[in-house]
Amino acid sequence: MNTLPRAAVSTMKDGEKLFGQIAVELGYVNSGQLEKCFDFQQSSRARKHIGAIMKILGFISDEEMHEILAIQKRSQFEEVAGAAKKRKERTFGYLSVKLGYMTEEQVYACVREQARCERLGLYLKLGEICINRAFLRLEQVEEILELQTRVIFDCHTCGAQYNIQNFKAGTKFTCQKCGAELTVP
Numbered sequence: 161m162n163t164l165p166r167a168a169v170s171t172m173k174d175g176e177k178l179f180g181q182i183a184v185e186l187g188y189v190n191s192g193q194l195e196k197c198f199d200f201q202q203s204s205r206a207r208k209h210i211g212a213i214m215k216i217l218g219f220i221s222d223e224e225m226h227e228i229l230a231i232q233k234r235s236q237f238e239e240v241a242g243a244a245k246k247r248k249e250r251t252f253g254y255l256s257v258k259l260g261y262m263t264e265e266q267v268y269a270c271v272r273e274q275a276r277c278e279r280l281g282l283y284l285k286l287g288e289i290c291i292n293r294a295f296l297r298l299e300q301v302e303e304i305l306e307l308q309t310r311v312i313f314d315c316h317t318c319g320a321q322y323n324i325q326n327f328k329a330g331t332k333f334t335c336q337k338c339g340a341e342l343t344v345p
């Protein structure tokens with residue numbers, strides 16, 4: 161796989177960096193051409209998106225630009241969703257240890273098993289694995305999940321997470337990231 165020129169990586173915005181990476185991976189540009197696009201971006205007075213520059217320089221068509229943008233959007237979404245899922249599982253493990261239901265070693269064993277299953281294309285929740293291995297009973301999993309919603313609350317629009325431990329159910333607030341109106345469950 162081609163790598164991005166270092167100068168480009170440090171100055172480009174994250175989204176454009178990803179755009180460039182995808183274009184290279186799809187074989188539309190090589191890293192030398194990407195560097196050329198980057199130089200063009202630096203030298204032009206009105207800052208243009210790296211994709212627009214690829215088009216101006218004739219490396220990609222309109223259709224290819226849309227294809228790259230679609231892939232970029234999807235992978236950014238998956239990244240955010242994946243990170244939120246991991247944070248949630250970490251809270252689950254932390255709470256089960258804090259409540260004295262599991263040892264840290266047991267949590268790690270379950271996390272490892274979860275990763276193994278995921279590589280086989282099977283997504284199991286941490287709680288399911290803990291039950292399968294008889295580390296937790298169903299009531300305990302329910303108790304932890306209940307506590308977890310009290311600790312971590314996701315914005316339904318952008319996925320931003322809030323600690324709502326000290327807020328009453330029904331309290332309304334505005335998401336600081338996207339401005340959505342949220343209600344504490």
Ligand SMILES: [Zn+2]
Nearest residue numbers: 315318335338
């Ligand atoms: Zn939000």
